[in-house]
Amino acid sequence: VQLLGEFNKWGAESEDLMVKWKDGSYSITMSIPAGSEYRFRYLLDSKQWENDTGADNYRWNIFGSKDAILSLTPEA
Numbered sequence: 434v435q436l437l438g439e440f441n442k443w444g445a446e447s448e449d450l451m452v453k454w455k456d457g458s459y460s461i462t463m464s465i466p467a468g469s470e471y472r473f474r475y476l477l478d479s480k481q482w483e484n485d486t487g488a489d490n491y492r493w494n495i496f497g498s499k500d501a502i503l504s505l506t507p508e509a
Contacts, residue, residue, distance in 0.1 A: 436475060438471050470506060472500035472502060482498070
């Protein structure tokens with residue numbers, strides 16, 4: 434599973450691979466600049482896109498599907 438989004442320029446060649454834990458869950462630690470919102474998705478087996486069910490929001494993309502949104506902006 435790869436974590437891809439605006440913060441790593443959607444780079445499928447990115448080395449942002451998630452670690453699979455014994456319980457079947459995945460995780461990754463990344464440093465992402467605060468103060469913005471970022472579109473992101475998970476890429477499974479280099480072919481299937483999935484959204485995070487706990488995302489801060491979702492927005493339509495140019496491919497006719499939705500991207501998950503990570504909001505790192507202070508609440509108003």
